[in-house]
Amino acid sequence: MIFVVAILARRLSGATFPAQSRSWRIIKGVGLALAFLLTLGGTELALLPLLILLFYGLWRGAYVIKLGQGSKRFLLGGVAMLFTLFAVANYLASLSNYSGVASRESSAVGGVRTIATAEASFRADSRLDVNKNGVPEYGSLEQLHQAGLLEDRHVAPSPGSPYRYTVVLAGDPARDEKEFFVYATPSHYGRESAAWSGVPGASLARGLRPAPPFATRTFASDETGVIRQADLGGSRAVTREEARKWPPLQ
Incomplete structure (x- = not known):
């Protein structure tokens, strides 16, 4: 034009x-x-x-x-x-709007990877052995944070954080010695509206108007270190069994 x-x-x-x-x-x-x-x-x-x-x-x-x-x-x-x-x-x-979604998802992947690494370090350092059998267990988010392995943003995200992290443990020391599950869900699920995408100035208007940090994909990992992803159509709790069916992150 x-x-x-x-x-x-x-x-x-x-x-x-x-x-x-x-x-x-x-x-x-x-x-x-x-x-x-x-x-x-x-x-x-x-x-x-x-x-x-x-x-x-x-x-x-x-x-x-x-x-x-x-x-x-x-x-x-x-x-x-x-x-x-x-x-x-x-x-x-328009570049800023596009790169914003990509950077949020990249940050979430990095967060999941950081937590998985922290879990491995926590167990390797034998920081927790509830049943006193000499085999250490994985820890909760709070325990990882108290051990100095995680930053505050992983445990208590700010109101504007695009993702929230959850660590799931069985509560049974025999299982917690072997496995953990971590996932990141969007704080604000959704996409930028495409209704005005063809209108001149639409990208500029969206850039000037404050909007929630939308994201769509949920990311998960476990003791294997493999990160998987899926668009669940919303932000909700995820189970270990469900996430194992997701495709691995490429």
Whole structure:
């Protein structure tokens, strides 16, 4: 849309840009086309091409103001420049919305892995032996925290934390010597609304409006160290037997 707005502003203003050589026009056209195609990927790789498009839109708007006819050139050039800034800001907001979900899930996976590692260390250090048979047991979240193996955020997440962690033990020392189960569930299950995804400025509006840290996948692990994941359609308690049927995290 930046190209369309810039071209319309030029034509409506009657601006005549300085003549350019044919080779330069080809190079510029290919460069802008590549920049546009790279932005379609919707990833951080598009940041440099985005800067190129930003420069193009602002440069075109400035030339419309400088070379256009009559007072309308100020309005048309200003519109072209403001639209360019708006489009770039909206694109950056869309990247932020996408990477937010990915970072929340990545953090949850890291949390589950940290707790599983803490359980292994807790048992290896023989910190708990309820039945006094010389075989140590795994510990609860609170016990792992008291042993200095976990941070506060794993045991008592803040209100804005996207995930909450749970460790399940059998309560039977004979079983707790052999197994534990940990899982992370979304604090706010859900997805970003797609109702306005095709509307210009929708990503920017979502970025400016405070929203809960939505997530969809639940992650789980046990003494094997394998992390599994599933979208349960909500946030709820999970059993060890259920989680074993989930696909492992790739």
